[in-house]
Amino acid sequence: MRKAGILGLGYYLPPKRLTNSDLEKMVDTSDQWIMTRTGIKERRIAGKDIATSDLGIKASKLAIQDSGLKPEDIDLIITATITPDMAFPATGCIIQDKIGAKNAAAFDINAACSGFVFGIVIAQQLVSTGAYNNVLVVGAEKLSSIVDWEDRSTCVLFGDGSGACVIGASDNRVIVSSFLGADGSGADLLKLPAGGSRMPATKETIKQRLHFLKMEGNEVFKIAVRIMVEAANKAITKVGLGCEDIDLLIPHQANIRILMAVAKRLGLPEEKIFMNIERYGNMSAASTAVALAEASKKNKIKRGDNIVLVAFGGGLTYGAALIQW
Ligand code: COA
Numbered sequence: 001m002r003k004a005g006i007l008g009l010g011y012y013l014p015p016k017r018l019t020n021s022d023l024e025k026m027v028d029t030s031d032q033w034i035m036t037r038t039g040i041k042e043r044r045i046a047g048k049d050i051a052t053s054d055l056g057i058k059a060s061k062l063a064i065q066d067s068g069l070k071p072e073d074i075d076l077i078i079t080a081t082i083t084p085d086m087a088f089p090a091t092g093c094i095i096q097d098k099i100g101a102k103n104a105a106a107f108d109i110n111a112a113c114s115g116f117v118f119g120i121v122i123a124q125q126l127v128s129t130g131a132y133n134n135v136l137v138v139g140a141e142k143l144s145s146i147v148d149w150e151d152r153s154t155c156v157l158f159g160d161g162s163g164a165c166v167i168g169a170s171d172n173r174v175i176v177s178s179f180l181g182a183d184g185s186g187a188d189l190l191k192l193p194a195g196g197s198r199m200p201a202t203k204e205t206i207k208q209r210l211h212f213l214k215m216e217g218n219e220v221f222k223i224a225v226r227i228m229v230e231a232a233n234k235a236i237t238k239v240g241l242g243c244e245d246i247d248l249l250i251p252h253q254a255n256i257r258i259l260m261a262v263a264k265r266l267g268l269p270e271e272k273i274f275m276n277i278e279r280y281g282n283m284s285a286a287s288t289a290v291a292l293a294e295a296s297k298k299n300k301i302k303r304g305d306n307i308v309l310v311a312f313g314g315g316l317t318y319g320a321a322l323i324q325w
Helices: 020-024 031-038 052-067 091-099 112-128 184-189 203-207 217-237 256-266 285-297
Strands: 004-012 017-019 042-044 076-080 105-109 134-142 160-169 174-182 248-251 306-313 317-324
Touching (some): 020 031, 042 160, 052 134, 052 160, 052 285, 076 091, 076 112, 091 105, 091 134, 112 134, 112 160, 112 285, 134 285, 160 285, 217 256, 217 306, 248 256, 248 285, 285 306
Parallel strands (some): 076 105, 076 134
Antiparallel strands (some): 004 160, 134 160, 174 317, 306 317
16 A cells, blocks of 8 residues: 655635625624624635536646646546535536546545545545545535525525645655544434435425525534544544644634634644634535645645644534644
């Protein structure tokens, strides 16, 4: 088995900002409520003519450029998203065509907010075995297309964006350990009820606003802390490390209170937690992808650091990956 590491990173945020004061004009909420309950100040919103693949393409091109490779060197594209351009074909196939990765296979995965971590782990395994050489993992979301802008309990939380990384054989930035988990008994806590085979689109489903994201926020909150801590612990203890060995935790940016509670339980000081939730909100699969790329670009990571990516999301799914930089 060869070592698999990160060869390149990229991220993209659409320019339009939706601030808490903008939301005050749309629903019965306040900047103060949103800031104190979630830590979010603003989020990015993609234009009407922009789809998830368009966001993913921008991050992918940057990641490939950063890796020093050419699009035709990519032999597999894994796209994590819950807001695909369409139910099918896979958004990854659209990205593959538009970036000119003509030698790449492509498929999408749906592990909701944990999707990018799941994608990295799949890529690491495929590179380690020698089955693939340069795998592009994309986390891209246009959550604004499934958010109910009349529901104040959810619309304040989410934003649009994309991040990507290229994983290949490398002795640097190596993915050394991981853990993936799921608990389908929590499937109803966070879902988009209609538009699938269980409840195909009808006039009635549209009238009942069932094509928008629904969430039991309180329940998700309680479970989130426990499963993120479990995932991080399992990934680091597998290779004989402890929490004290973590140099930077890059968590899924769901809610600042969740992140603080996770940090406390892992015994990590605030400066060891990477956060950009204030500027981007929760971007589901794009959150950890953007956070990893941004942390690297802003020199928050140095050679030899132990980085833990950890996420949870709809499914419920959860996972962590330990990267030795
Ligand atoms: N503005 C103002 N008031 C709001 C509001 C908003 N945007 N959204 C909800 N409220 C109100 C509620 O109606 C409720 O009012 P009531 O007490 O009169 O009934 C009150 O605020 C408290 O609501 P509650 O849901 O208990 O708040 P909370 O502290 O649990 O925060 C979340 C709500 C959604 C921010 C929080 O539960 C959360 O972050 N959950 C996890 C969500 C998550 O991470 N999801 C992504 C998973 S990947």
